[in-house]
Amino acid sequence: MNRDGVDPALVPARTLYTGARMPAIGLGTFGSDHISAGEMAAAVKGAIRVGYRHLDCASVYGNEDRIGAALREVFDAGPRRDELWVTSKLWNDKHAEADAIASCRKSLADLRLDYLDMYLVHWPFPNFHPPGCSVESRSPDSRPYIHENFMKTWRQLERLVGMGLTRHIGVSNMTIPKLKLLLRDASIQPAVHEMELHPHFQQPELFEFVRANGMEPIGYCPIGSPDRPLRDRTPEDTVDIEDPVIRAIAERLGVHPAVVCVKWAVERGQTPIPLSTKRPNYLANLQCTVTEPLTAADMGAIAGIDRNCRLIKGQVFLWKENQSWEDLWDLDGEIKS
Numbered sequence: 309m310n311r312d313g314v315d316p317a318l319v320p321a322r323t324l325y326t327g328a329r330m331p332a333i334g335l336g337t338f339g340s341d342h343i344s345a346g347e348m349a350a351a352v353k354g355a356i357r358v359g360y361r362h363l364d365c366a367s368v369y370g371n372e373d374r375i376g377a378a379l380r381e382v383f384d385a386g387p388r389r390d391e392l393w394v395t396s397k398l399w400n401d402k403h404a405e406a407d408a409i410a411s412c413r414k415s416l417a418d419l420r421l422d423y424l425d426m427y428l429v430h431w432p433f434p435n436f437h438p439p440g441c442s443v444e445s446r447s448p449d450s451r452p453y454i455h456e457n458f459m460k461t462w463r464q465l466e467r468l469v470g471m472g473l474t475r476h477i478g479v480s481n482m483t484i485p486k487l488k489l490l491l492r493d494a495s496i497q498p499a500v501h502e503m504e505l506h507p508h509f510q511q512p513e514l515f516e517f518v519r520a521n522g523m524e525p526i527g528y529c530p531i532g533s534p535d536r537p538l539r540d541r542t543p544e545d546t547v548d549i550e551d552p553v554i555r556a557i558a559e560r561l562g563v564h565p566a567v568v569c570v571k572w573a574v575e576r577g578q579t580p581i582p583l584s585t586k587r588p589n590y591l592a593n594l595q596c597t598v599t600e601p602l603t604a605a606d607m608g609a610i611a612g613i614d615r616n617c618r619l620i621k622g623q624v625f626l627w628k629e630n631q632s633w634e635d636l637w638d639l640d641g642e643i644k645s
């Protein structure tokens with residue numbers, strides 16, 4: 309294995325409905341409240357150096373400005389802008405018609421780019437909360453999913469494509485009932501759905517729905533987000549990298565269990581966006597996409613360890629007191645009001 313990096317041409321890619329090719333692994337950039345913007349920007353530079361060509365950014369991660377400065381240096385030495393796939397996301401407080409385009413322009417200015425490859429609506433609710441607030445915190449302005457309002461936001465994203473500010477648009481944290489409405493009413497179809505996906509949370513029905521409807525699934529928290537903020541932890545949560553099946557495969561291959569999670573994700577067909585700020589770790593995550601695949605028995609064994617364990621429950625986006633987080637996820641097929 310090349311210790312210095314991976315040839316980006318060898319890394320698998322997904323073909324979107326537009327024909328564009330998106331690298332099938334990206335670098336996550338959410339510092340989970342403990343990685344500084346400077347550290348994240350250094351990791352972005354290092355990751356591109358070892359062969360990453362896909363970055364998952366968002367305005368709410370609070371580091372696009374530093375990542376932009378890193379990208380400026382990267383482009384000076386190569387690769388070119390058109391060799392990199394950059395995603396950013398519209399945060400919940402900017403869903404208003406007057407705000408969405410300005411927010412994309414701000415991300416572009418921070419990232420020092422002329423265009424994005426993908427711009428996502430981060431959550432389907434306009435509900436937001438102060439950074440670092442407790443999980444019980446509720447905003448009095450919070451409301452349920454209102455399709456008419458979501459479509460007003462989506463129309464602004466469609467305009468961004470027309471303006472050449474992003475090549476594609478997509479969504480995140482949606483459900484099948486919400487996606488059905490969007491697919492019915494969109495003039496420009498979403499090209500991806502970014503959703504939580506890891507061995508203990510495989511979401512098979514949503515995963516299949518997304519693929520059957522012309523979208524690529526992007527998998528966030530692919531390793532089970534072991535360093536996620538305290539507010540995103542509950543006593544019921546399980547730990548993917550401690551699962552005996554994952555550990556046994558990791559031991560056989562001589563890799564960290566995190567690498568098995570990433571390798572499984574790429575082989576299953578989603579695009580994982582693992583975060584790491586440590587060179588050996590982000591390099592191992594990229595290398596595993598170009599080495600011998602997991603066996604059919606490995607894939608079958610991992611399919612069997614789904615625990616339906618959602619880690620990012622989204623409690624702070626609820627709109628009523630004493631409401632259960634399940635209401636955000638339309639578990640019985642109905643959009644909750």
Ligand SMILES: NC(=O)c1ccc[n+]([C@@H]2O[C@H](COP(=O)([O-])OP(=O)(O)OC[C@H]3O[C@@H](n4cnc5c(N)ncnc54)[C@H](OP(=O)(O)O)[C@@H]3O)[C@@H](O)[C@H]2O)c1
Pocket residue numbers: 335336337338339340364365430480481502503527528529530531532533534535536564566567581582583584585586588589590592593620
């Ligand atoms: N759309 C959304 O709503 C949404 C929500 C959550 C996350 N995301 C995106 O998804 C990305 C990934 O999720 P995440 O950051 O929460 O969790 P994750 O990628 O599942 O896990 C990241 C953790 O795994 C460790 N790790 C990574 N590779 C490793 C390796 N090879 N060996 C050992 N440890 C390894 C990292 O530590 P080290 O740094 O020490 O390697 C880090 O603590 C985020 O950064 C963000 O871009 C999107």
